[in-house]
Each structure stands twice: as structure tokens, then as C-alpha cells.
Amino acid sequence: METNTPTQKYNQNHPGYYRESNLVRIERNRQFFRIYLQFHPCACGESDPKKVRFFSVLTGEKNSKVKSYVGSTASMEALQAELGKCYVQCRTCRKQVIRETYKKAA
Numbered sequence: 768m769e770t771n772t773p774t775q776k777y778n779q780n781h782p783g784y785y786r787e788s789n790l791v792r793i794e795r796n797r798q799f800f801r802i803y804l805q806f807h808p809c810a811c812g813e814s815d816p817k818k819v820r821f822f823s824v825l826t827g828e829k830n831s832k833v834k835s836y837v838g839s840t841a842s843m844e845a846l847q848a849e850l851g852k853c854y855v856q857c858r859t860c861r862k863q864v865i866r867e868t869y870k871k872a873a
């Protein structure tokens with residue numbers, strides 16, 4: 768295994784750099800996510816990241832990738848691509864939709 772790549776050398780001379788860089792990426796993802804929710808809230812206007820869920824526009828299934836990307840060092844491209852596949856819905860609206868769906872079926 769090669770141990771003297773420029774990256775590894777840089778890491779040896781600047782301990783903590785990549786760690787910090789990762790934290791910056793995570794914080795950037797979080798900020799982007801918050802802003803995204805301001806512009807794409809639930810139909811009722813809810814944009815609290817703790818209260819909303821993401822659902823696939825194709826299947827209606829819950830998408831857990833988005834939130835795992837937000838707290839990670841995932842690239843902005845990956846996060847944006849995943850957000851593009853989803854719609855936002857808060858717990859209250861979700862419950863209401865499910866209730867109405869059952870009503871229709873009954």
C-alpha cells in the first residue's frame with residue numbers, strides 16, 4: 768500500500784485538517800437543508816427539520832437517505848439529487864392524508 772501520497776503527507780503535516788473539513792461539509796449540508804426547507808416546506812407551511820419527513824415522489828415511500836446525507840459529508844450534488852426525488856410532508860399532514868386514504872377505501 769502506498770503511504771506517501773500527497774494527501775497523506777498533507778495529513779501528517781496538518782493533523783486535524785480533514786476532520787475539520789468534514790465538519791465544514793456537514794455544517795454546509797445542514798445549512799443547505801434548512802434553506803431548502805424554507806423554500807420547500809410542507810403544504811401547511813411547516814419547515815421544522817425535526818417535524819417534516821421526506822417521501823419519494825414516485826413511490827410515496829419514506830426516504831431516509833435525505834436525512835442521513837444531511838448529517839454526513841455527502842456531496843451537495845448527492846444531497847440535491849436526493850431532495851429532487853422527494854416531497855416534504857410534516858407528521859400532522861401525513862396523518863391526515865393516511866386518514867383520508869382509509870376513509871376513501873372504506
Ligand SMILES: [Zn+2]
Nearest residue numbers: 809811857860
Ligand atoms: Zn404539514
